[in-house]
Amino acid sequence: MTSFGGFQPRHSLALKLIPLLLAFIAAQASAQTERVLYSFYSEPIGIAPIAGVVADKTGALYGTTSYVSSVWKLAPPTEAGNPWTFTTIYNFSGFQDGSGPGSLVFDNQGGLYGPAAGGGHYGCGMVFQLTPSAAGQMWTENVLHNFTGCTGGTDGQKPFYGLTMLRGSLYGITTSGWEFGQGTVYKLTPGESGEPWTETVLYSFTGGNDGGIPSSSLTEGPGEVLYGVAGGGLSGNGVVFRLSPPSNGSAQWTEAVLHSFGCNDNDGCGPSGSLALNQHGTLYGTVSGGFSSLQYGSVFQLTPPTWIETILYAFTDGRDGETPKGGVILDSEGALYGTTTGGAEQGQNQGSVFKLTPPSVQGNPWSETTLHAFTGGSDGGTPLDGLLLRDGVLYGTTLEGGPNPDCNCGVVFAVKP
Secondary structure, eight states, X not given: OOOBTTBOOHHHHHXXXXXXXXXXXXXXXXXTTEEEEEEOOOGGGOBOOOSOOEEOTTSOEEEEETBTTEEEEEXXXXXXXXXXXXXXXXXXXXXXXOEEEOOOEEOTTSOEEEEEEEOSSSSSOEEEEEEOOTTSSSOEEEEEEEOOGGGTOSSXXXXXXOOEEXXXXXXXEEEEOSXXXXXXXXXXXXXXXXXXXXXXXXXXXXXXXXXXXXOSOOEEOGGGOEEEEEEBSTTSBOEEEEXXXXXXXXXXXXXXXXXXXXXXXXXXXXXXXXXXXXXXXXEEEEEEEOSGGGTTOEEEEEETTTTEEEEEEEOOSSTTOBOOOSBEEXXXXXXXXXXXXXXXXXXXXXXXXXXXXXXXXXXXXXXXXXXXXXXXXXXXXXXXXXXXXXXXXEEEXXXXXXXXXXXXXXXXXXXXX
């Protein structure tokens, strides 16, 4: 194309602008899939949600805040397009009633349960139950267990990651404490006729080859088997573990390491977030780092019975994000959804919501779609936990972002895949 004194014809400039225009349109299309349902704005009601959300039968969302600890409810509007209604249903004092609440779980009667990493009778953390109050908006708290690990007890301390409810009992993890200081897996069994709940330590991590300091909620498998991730392992870069209930007359639960991460060119390191389990017993999860092409984190698959690992996707630190920490969830078609905490392309450095679609031909690569790239502005930024999929919509929280730059307090968001 001939130019005249550095001036280019208009159609030449247009051709150069087309890629930029297409990139802008694509970014706008991605941004339009996200809707902010609520923006946290002040400390008295709690800010900075770290954990994700759960939903009741009406579609209302429930979650927690980490700074000025609270439990909140976000109810959908009766008419489409109207704002959601936010209510604080419990404020923690930071003392015996707990502080630093994690993810929540419902029972069949509409009660909420969760762990609190701090507070409690001994200051080592506790597990609480919240019951709706007919008299008003605030719910009533009942402390189910106070951990003693920070005072020399054997049940661990600092529970944070969410609880799993199986047949009326609660299962969870502590991130430190007991014999080796590496955390525990515990069970809480309800008492009869209003009697106190009973806590049982199912396994205490050593920090060696078996792993240590677990970093996820537990995932239920067939036969009351539990799966999770932790640090430690053969090379100290994390493990995926299975915990099986007693059998053949034994009174002990049995831990087995299904995969110990190598943190090399072929294997990531630093697993975190809940595992997803499909109907064939295959496990899916995320690691936050690695080397070479895996340095920005990846999504992995473990296939039974030999638990062979396959890297399904390696993040690039672009618009797809980097450092996934919240694990993944599965939909009915076998697609995976999750979040990343950061990313560098076009200033979109505050994380993403992604989808991984399995190939139509077995053995081909999975396809990644960035559903939303957070800007850290009014759309939120830095999602730390996983997602909830309900009626074809993804829900989650971000630690940061929001319309008020002086607060940067986090948001609750929805993304339509």
